[in-house]
Amino acid sequence: GIQVEQSPPDLILQEGANSTLRCNFSDSVNNLQWFHQNPWGQLINLFYIPSGTKQNGRLSATTVATERYSLLYISSSQTTDSGVYFCAVEAGANNLFFGTGTRLTVIP
């Protein structure tokens, strides 16, 4: 199956700082999603972004499909942003391939 790599694996930020998370994928994809998994295990879809740029409040995402990567930007981070961020791609099959995630810890 398609390979999805995320970096960095771990990130510690002071509250208020900005960050960029990266997702590289090994093949053409039909779709790409970013998820946030909270400490209780709940996965929440943040963006559905096969290409281009989207913004939602303090979060934005950019996917460059021709170069097979996506970036998630978090600005003015808050402690509630802590958790694991996953990139997941859909590549023809009826399922998502997930990366191993970036664990973000925001400290006050």
Place this chain on the structure above:
Amino acid sequence: DTGVSQNPRHKITKRGQNVTFRCDPISEHNRLYWYRQTLGQGPEFLTYFQNEAQLEKSRLLSDRFSAERPKGSFSTLEIQRTEQGDSAMYLCASSPEVFGSGTRLTVV
């Protein structure tokens, strides 16, 4: 309730016992997915239903695993003769992007 509901939230079982998990998807969604997530990893696809038809199964779904979706509504995932390696979070998704909170299985 507009979300995906999974029961139980936690299950501890002895090795060799059978366990069954339930997923109630969002009512108007006809697609349902099961994923497995082990510690420190992203979710991995297990199986996919379109209404009551099981259309795809991962190689991860050994013959000890069986999933059903009678009448295209709720779904069950059964694991027979559990092994310690089955310990994981089992996630259900209704459409590709709406996940339940998962069932955490611990096999002792």
